[in-house]
Amino acid sequence: MPKESLNSAEVRDMMLAVADKIIEAEPILSEADRQLGDGDHGIGMERGMNAVKEKLTSEEPDDIGKVFMNTGMAMMSSMGGASGAIFGTVFRAGGKAIKGCEAFTAAEAATFFQAACEGVKERGGAKPGDKTMVDSLQPAAEKAAEVTDQPLPAAMAAIADAAEAGKEASKDMIATMGRAKTLGEKSVGKADAGACSVAIIVATMRDFVA
Amino acid sequence: MPKESLNSAEVRDMMLAVADKIIEAEPILSEADRQLGDGDHGIGMERGMNAVKEKLTSEEPDDIGKVFMNTGMAMMSSMGGASGAIFGTVFRAGGKAIKGCEAFTAAEAATFFQAACEGVKERGGAKPGDKTMVDSLQPAAEKAAEVTDQPLPAAMAAIADAAEAGKEASKDMIATMGRAKTLGEKSVGKADAGACSVAIIVATMRDFVA
Amino acid sequence: MSVQKKLINDPLKVADELVEGLIEAYNGEVRMVGTRSVVKNSIPDGKVALLVGGGSGHEPIYHGLVGRNLADGAACGDIFAAPPPNIVFEATEAVNKGNGVLYLYGNYAGDVMNFDIGAEMAEDEDIDVRTVLIADDVCSAPPTEKDKRRGIAGLVPIVKIVGAASQKAPNLDELEKVAKKAVLETRSVGVSMSPGSIPATGKPTFEIEADKIGLGMGIHGEPGVGEIPMSTADELTPQMLDMIIEDFEKDDDVEALKEGDDIVLIVNSLGATTMMELLICLRKAKDYFNSRGINIHDVVVGPLVTCQEMTGISFSVTRVDDVLKKFWNMPCQSLCYTKMTGRYGDLS
């Protein structure tokens, strides 16, 4: 049954679903990183998501923003690596922006993704086109801003499509940041590992509310 | 044309033939050592035989015993390893025993192989049955003592058969010396690398006089 | 290359377990702090502290550089992953003796972000933190973009020098100056013949054809400037050293390496490359510098900065003037590098 809005317990369940999907995708994510980086992205995300599950199931989910922030904190302090800081920032910055909100709707999603994207860009200095997870997160955030008046399931579907398209677009980009940058032209044709994670995260959120 | 006796130039040429055969057999000898030891026997023998060629072609072969002794010195000082000392001793001890002889005949061959075998046993402490080159050299020396009254070609043929049979017999032995000893029962079925070298050396001497 | 048989336990716990072992290797000189930091037991009050760190799996660095006249502590990440901010912060608190903490680590996006967040946490506690990034890999960006370069085996002479300097440094400013100078004067080039594998997946970090080597590859298997045919020690050594010499020449921030200069030379194995190969390459490197009138003041050879069982080699050159030389010549002791006395010490 489609959900028009989520309460804090549902947001927690959604994040638990995200955690499981990412853990499941570990081999895919590691392989993507092996093509362009050092091959550990899936391992790191799995470690982070296990910490998320432990954190979210050990506390009462009293605030939607805090559920996301706890997700971010759990990732940041367990993962390390570029993605620990980056994905930790996604959920910490995104969650902080909607702290205190009563329900997670398309409007909150828009606030969340835009704050997340700004936070990541500030933290890591990556611009769109640098072949990082920003290339999936930024289109998602932009689309989210356009669909605030839609029901949550439709909005999340549009956002997920944008994230997926961004990830696909990252294939054509030449890496300029992080470990892949010296690949230069050779990096063309392969999707960025972090962008793959963003696409999976957003798709799982879409499926949860659908 | 069969040779009844060899002068010092012929002995030198025989040793040059031996050197070429051993160099040619490098892969076989290394493989035999790889089965039971550290896999370098062929390399060491090749190094030694290259030194022998250099030594023997740089000097006039005035004395038969000295040709053999120079062969031994060249091996001993270039090879190192167990086989440098052992095969160096073969030719040094054998050569010393016939120093000053006028011609290399079956009688000199007998003196040569017996002194060589005694020298090796004293140097390395191996007994027949220990699965070393002694298991090829000792039967060769024993046979040589029996055939002193035969023409050199026939005598060398008999000695070569004995060396070959000794090498074959080494397959059934359990290694108790050197690197192979901890193989124990597992060493059964494989010929000793040094025994393979002895068999090749004696066979080449046989072919040279035949 | 097939999956390696590694002597580990739970593949996801290797970082924790190896740091536990590292503490034992130091046999009383260091202790574990917080989640996964290594800190010296005796840091004098008021000492300007030196903190290093980075991902695990490259042993003996980074945590192996904690020691006498070296770093005071290390923040240890998981395998090939920068330490999270909380670990950086815990290490910072533990090494801080009231006179500030210098962060000195390799320039990787993940490390920079996590150490920066750690520094923000430390500053909230009024701990003075300064950061100098190690960026010695000349193949990872042109001299005009040194801030984009990776840190590889040049970190060994840099941490050695800065660690010595930190013993008597009057304040963070002075130590930062030495560190910046050491970084500026240090340049490295690496090659790799075959990959290491990630303990958790058993998978190699990259693929390469049997007759090729990766020129300029990073210590996580990051691609370098290209693949070239496998060659000999005597061909490859000058080719790599030329790249270092050219980099000193092309970089406006630093003088060219010239006749009469003194250098410290590091010949590093990336893991499975043998000491035999390092020595054969060193022999050629000595010729190379001799013929240019450049004096090898000291040389360190061995597996110092590794990527599991990766094969490959890197050269690092640090030009040492009288100041850097003084710091280089001090004795030091750690898992990664130990030096009893100066080159012409009193013991025969």
Added chain:
Amino acid sequence: MSVQKKLINDPLKVADELVEGLIEAYNGEVRMVGTRSVVKNSIPDGKVALLVGGGSGHEPIYHGLVGRNLADGAACGDIFAAPPPNIVFEATEAVNKGNGVLYLYGNYAGDVMNFDIGAEMAEDEDIDVRTVLIADDVCSAPPTEKDKRRGIAGLVPIVKIVGAASQKAPNLDELEKVAKKAVLETRSVGVSMSPGSIPATGKPTFEIEADKIGLGMGIHGEPGVGEIPMSTADELTPQMLDMIIEDFEKDDDVEALKEGDDIVLIVNSLGATTMMELLICLRKAKDYFNSRGINIHDVVVGPLVTCQEMTGISFSVTRVDDVLKKFWNMPCQSLCYTKMTGRYGDLS
């Protein structure tokens, strides 16, 4: 395992070239003598000299053990081959300072024969030579036949201790006594997961199934006591240490290792096995000795005695009483092992 891509030149010249490189690594402290010997530049007149040696290809040993408070010289053979007698003799002449030369090397048939012939040559020149064989590998023969045992990584603590003792040894007799005691108190066990390869042939030195490891294998890939299934660090470590403890128990020539004893522990990589793995095993070894009340006085971890890119690990234990401990605690410096000061030295 496929043929390794090695950074060498002519495969038949690797031994000569690596020893040339080794001389450069010592940067003025040692020189090449004769065909292929490494000798310290400053050996005091009248010093009882210490000569080590053996085949090349196991770097950083044996020639890497020449150094300050260590060996005075090394006779270097070709890859995996004992040095020929003339090299032994040349090294002997060079280290001899009128008070005799102690030969201290691993117990291999080839080494014994060649060193013996070298000693005969030296005696012809009135140089007093004494030989002590290193035979620490408990898997290579039972305690009743210690004279048949191979020398493996236990040679590192033994040469360290005897090198220190040789600095002040009054005569060859006294040094021989220390050496015999160090040998008696040192026991090792090794395992191997995969072979190294011979540079000249590119071939691995042995074969082993993907899920097996060779227990008790020697440092040239000599078979050990059998093949066992691949296992974990925490299972294998106590299994190996038990063999060492049992050997001390069963040997009538030596007391059992008991509570309160002090030991020096060596955790050695046979080549490509990572420092990460060594540290994980060390962590378990520490537990093991702790629970038995045996005190690890000092520990050395790293690739010290290798066989090219072979994977595997060995543990060596030397029990140190007050005399051996005094020698252990002295500083030393060499390519293979450097120790700045004792455990509680003056530098923080």
